[in-house]
Amino acid sequence: MHTFSVTESQPRRCVFPFAAEASQVAGLRQAVRAELALWGMSALADEAQLIVTELASNVVKHVGQGSVATLVLDAGPNQLRMELHDKSGKEPQHLHPACDEESGRGLLILGALSTTWGTVRTTAGKAVWCELPLALDETRRRIQRATTVMEAYGPAVGSPAAWLPDRAVLEESVTSLILDVLHWLTAQGLDPDDILDRAQTHFEAEAV
Incomplete structure (x- = not known):
């Protein structure tokens, strides 16, 4: 998995390509924590890592083991935006909280931690995105x-x-x-x- 930041005009945007495998997800979590520390956003690291794990695990289950995916971190003045891109056009289903489906738990976590989230179609498939506020509530x-x-x-x-x-x-x-x-x-x-x-x-x- 490779990590790079884009141009100086966007110093707080980072792209992490990875393969949807358990070992890659572990490395992705570590890379996210390290990047947020560099940005002075360590307070969001635990939440960001949890969300990344849920989204990446969803790719493993529903898109396929070893599938190519990309995580994008983009820090604005008031929030951290996270986008996970994969090559499947199938959108996550909105499941009832009592449902035993693992993908439902991931959506509940997104709803609990983020101010807003959603999905968007891309030329290659889709992206699931969410925004974390820089100020944490209780x-x-x-x-x-x-x-x-x-x-x-x-x-x-x-x-x-x-x-x-x-x-x-x-x-x-x-x-x-x-x-x-x-x-x-x-x-x-x-x-x-x-x-x-x-x-x-x-x-x-x-x-x-």
């Missing part, structure tokens, strides 16, 4: 922190990373983490039920 900060925790938790218990495109892996990893926290709370002499009730109350209030 919901995005919570998602970012949870992503950081799950990145560390998966390897700690010998499980794949929680963001892999497998709903069963995601649910098992999160359930295990919550179970560990409940045991920890009990060991600290705290009431797990009380903590869960308080967390649910805060979650419902923030979701309004």
